[in-house]
Amino acid sequence: MAKTNGSHKPELAGLNCEPTSFAELPANGGRVKPLPILTPRRQFLTQATTAGAVLATGGISTPGLATTDSTKHGVAAFLDKSKTFDSSLKQLARQDYRRSFQTWGGQLSNSPDELFHAIRNGGGEPTYDFLIIGSGYGGSILAARLSAQAHSPDRIAIFERGREWVPGTFPDRFSDLSAQTRETIFGPQRKQLQNPLGLFDVRVNDEIDVMAGSGLGGTSLINASIALRPSPDVFWEPEWPSALRDMAALEPYYELTELTLDMGTIPGTRTRKVQAQQQVAEFLGYRNERTWLSIALNRAMLDAESRNRHGVIQRPCTYCGDCITGCNIGAKGTLTTSYLPLAKRNGVRMFTQTEVRYLEPCAVGWRVHFTHWQDNGRTIDPVHDCVTTANVVLGAGSLGTTELLLRSQQHGLSVSSRLGCKWSTNGDGLGILRKAKTCPNAVGVGAYPIDFAPVGPSVETTTFVNEHGPLLERLLIQEGAIPRAAANFFGLLFGNPDIDNTLAILAVGHDTAEGKIRLVDNRASVFWPGVQDSEHRARLQRTIARFAEAHGANYRVIRAFGDRLSTVHPLGGCSMGDSTESGVVNHLGQVFANCGGHGVEIDHEGQSVYEGLYVADGSIVPRSLGANPYLTICALSERIAFHMPNTPSLAKFLRSWG
Ligand SMILES: Cc1cc2nc3c(=O)[nH]c(=O)nc-3n(C[C@H](O)[C@H](O)[C@H](O)COP(=O)(O)OP(=O)(O)OC[C@H]3O[C@@H](n4cnc5c(N)ncnc54)[C@H](O)[C@@H]3O)c2cc1C
Numbered sequence: 001m002a003k004t005n006g007s008h009k010p011e012l013a014g015l016n017c018e019p020t021s022f023a024e025l026p027a028n029g030g031r032v033k034p035l036p037i038l039t040p041r042r043q044f045l046t047q048a049t050t051a052g053a054v055l056a057t058g059g060i061s062t063p064g065l066a067t068t069d070s071t072k073h074g075v076a077a078f079l080d081k082s083k084t085f086d087s088s089l090k091q092l093a094r095q096d097y098r099r100s101f102q103t104w105g106g107q108l109s110n111s112p113d114e115l116f117h118a119i120r121n122g123g124g125e126p127t128y129d130f131l132i133i134g135s136g137y138g139g140s141i142l143a144a145r146l147s148a149q150a151h152s153p154d155r156i157a158i159f160e161r162g163r164e165w166v167p168g169t170f171p172d173r174f175s176d177l178s179a180q181t182r183e184t185i186f187g188p189q190r191k192q193l194q195n196p197l198g199l200f201d202v203r204v205n206d207e208i209d210v211m212a213g214s215g216l217g218g219t220s221l222i223n224a225s226i227a228l229r230p231s232p233d234v235f236w237e238p239e240w241p242s243a244l245r246d247m248a249a250l251e252p253y254y255e256l257t258e259l260t261l262d263m264g265t266i267p268g269t270r271t272r273k274v275q276a277q278q279q280v281a282e283f284l285g286y287r288n289e290r291t292w293l294s295i296a297l298n299r300a301m302l303d304a305e306s307r308n309r310h311g312v313i314q315r316p317c318t319y320c321g322d323c324i325t326g327c328n329i330g331a332k333g334t335l336t337t338s339y340l341p342l343a344k345r346n347g348v349r350m351f352t353q354t355e356v357r358y359l360e361p362c363a364v365g366w367r368v369h370f371t372h373w374q375d376n377g378r379t380i381d382p383v384h385d386c387v388t389t390a391n392v393v394l395g396a397g398s399l400g401t402t403e404l405l406l407r408s409q410q411h412g413l414s415v416s417s418r419l420g421c422k423w424s425t426n427g428d429g430l431g432i433l434r435k436a437k438t439c440p441n442a443v444g445v446g447a448y449p450i451d452f453a454p455v456g457p458s459v460e461t462t463t464f465v466n467e468h469g470p471l472l473e474r475l476l477i478q479e480g481a482i483p484r485a486a487a488n489f490f491g492l493l494f495g496n497p498d499i500d501n502t503l504a505i506l507a508v509g510h511d512t513a514e515g516k517i518r519l520v521d522n523r524a525s526v527f528w529p530g531v532q533d534s535e536h537r538a539r540l541q542r543t544i545a546r547f548a549e550a551h552g553a554n555y556r557v558i559r560a561f562g563d564r565l566s567t568v569h570p571l572g573g574c575s576m577g578d579s580t581e582s583g584v585v586n587h588l589g590q591v592f593a594n595c596g597g598h599g600v601e602i603d604h605e606g607q608s609v610y611e612g613l614y615v616a617d618g619s620i621v622p623r624s625l626g627a628n629p630y631l632t633i634c635a636l637s638e639r640i641a642f643h644m645p646n647t648p649s650l651a652k653f654l655r656s657w658g
């Protein structure tokens with residue numbers, strides 16, 4: 001069951017609200033009073049747009065660091081506000097990171113020279129015992145847990161295509177945000193790789209755009225950190241392999257992850273967007289509860305030196321609202337504050353800017369072909385090479401892992417014909433609500449000192465719509481902050497820089513998982529003809545419209561970039577099944593082999609699987625979860641990691657649990 005933390009009864013302190021239609025209420029009066037704390041920002045914004053002040057939308061100038069061009073006003077001034085400043089909070093975050101990993105030279109990643117040296121001096125032996133591809137939730141968990149059981153943990157390596165990102169350096173203005181997309185999103189160069197080291201992997205497709213993170217720590221760097229368990233009846237559905245058709249099989253692994261990532265909820269009602277959403281949920285008659293987050297919410301979660309349970313320095317959250325573009329305070333729990341330091345301490349080597357292209361079986365295990373992206377300051381140049389490893393764990397995410405297996409298939413790997421199928425958006429939907437009369441104060445402010453109301457983490461609560469109805473009709477609605485870096489973009493899109501009362505509504509639900517991933521020009525592309533006209537989409541839009549109405553806000557489906565859906569929760573592509581007819585991997589992440597002979601073994605259920613080839617990430621989830629997915633991806637990965645030491649063919653590398 002979804003975690004419940006305390007009462008879900010909304011607290012309406014400071015608001016005189018009766019559950020009537022908020023849409024009918026005037027902006028500055030009636031039953032819903034805007035909190036006075038918003039005024040300074042509004043005043044500031046008004047001054048800024050007319051007098052060319054240095055405020056970036058939702059942010060504030062840092063005296064002594066900003067440059068002001070007082071001749072600019074209107075839209076020019078608005079654009080001028082897209083400035084970024086090296087605030088003391090950012091400097092502190094960078095120092096904290098370096099201090100946390102001082103033992104390893106202030107960073108987690110290893111030098112690429114070490115990798116190339118190891119490849120050249122391997123002799124006839126595979127260079128590594130385990131090569132983990134991708135450093136998201138699945139990859140990092142496997143690295144941490146396998147290294148704890150390994151005879152030679154320093155013979156485990158991670159290849160991550162993105163950079164190592166240090167808090168205090170994440171983009172907080174729009175120009176930086178757009179420069180950090182891996183592929184070009186608009187224009188004739190659409191879908192072409194523009195920045196192989198970009199933080200945002202935004203893939204534009206014909207029907208559905210998909211977004212994920214790229215960097216050491218995977219999508220944890222840019223997610224909202226919401227940790228939710230799905231409803232137990234989701235696991236009764238036939239898509240799951242029989243070993244997982246009872247959620248109890250995952251219980252200890254959920255608990256382990258919740259502990260490792262130090263989950264908690266924000267105590268009390270603090271932010272305006274939470275108050276607004278709670279009012280609306282109550283008005284519409286839905287249960288709303290605080291959601292578990294992996295964020296250092298207060299000092300109590302840290303020791304006297306501000307270190308978390310893994311010895312990494314974190315700072316208490318400043319409620320800046322920028323979680324989904326990367327936390328510049330160092331408060332958000334990511335994989336670089338948890339599983340990756342655990343792995344590092346055990347000796348795991350971490351190679352960033354190293355993108356795997358495909359893999360093939362070889363005499364010593366697996367040959368993995370990769371490109372190292374060498375950043376020369378002005379250019380980013382590819383260096384192609386290959387490495388051998390006894391075992392591989394694919395943890396490159398739903399699109400990344402499926403893409404790798406599709407390419408490997410083209411190079412002769414014989415896998416299930418289900419590869420690329422059963423792909424789901426996790427029922428995602430996004431609505432941008434403008435001019436909300438509930439005044440949600442939901443535009444991020446960045447890592448700058450502010451003197452107006454805190455925004456809050458990107459998402460703080462979940463509202464359950466049709467909670468006990470059929471799965472396809474259930475929806476979770478979450479109130480979302482617009483990060484500072486995206487604020488100017490929305491302002492321009494709406495033709496109005498005043499976006500103070502704009503609120504993002506995020507919906508998570510169920511779809512029919514009928515998407516397909518295929519390789520087009522060697523790139524994973526998603527196909528789902530007709531999904532734009534699906535009942536699921538219509539239901540999403542109707543529900544978001546009801547929330548918009550209750551917030552007294554304008555809601556319009558934005559079609560500026562085409563009539564497409566979007567998801568930040570891609571699932572499937574290499575889904576689990578009981579056999580090669582129903583899935584690509586078994587419930588322990590072992591890849592089914594569509595052939596016999598050398599390098600193929602028989603799993604516990606008598607199916608042929610490749611020796612030493614595993615998948616642990618969102619690509620194995622065989623259907624929508626109806627809840628934000630990372631907690632379940634973690635639980636599945638912890639379970640895979642737990643079972644690996646007892647696999648006979650891995651005894652040479654791992655100590656068994658006995
Ligand atoms: C904006 C946003 C907000 C989100 N908020 C939430 C939330 O609040 N709660 C929640 O549960 N979920 C959230 N998610 C989704 C969640 O973060 C993902 O479901 C989860 O991170 C997936 O984990 P993973 O292990 O499958 O892969 P990922 O975390 O995506 O990691 C995959 C890694 O593999 C790397 N990689 C890919 N291809 C290659 C290659 N060829 N070679 C080497 N490396 C490669 C990638 O760079 C990446 O680092 C959010 C996602 C986004 C984009």
Ligand code: SF4
Pocket residue numbers: 295316317318319320321322323324326327328329330331332456457458
């Ligand atoms: S609200 Fe701001 S400080 Fe808090 S976790 Fe999110 S990005 Fe970090």
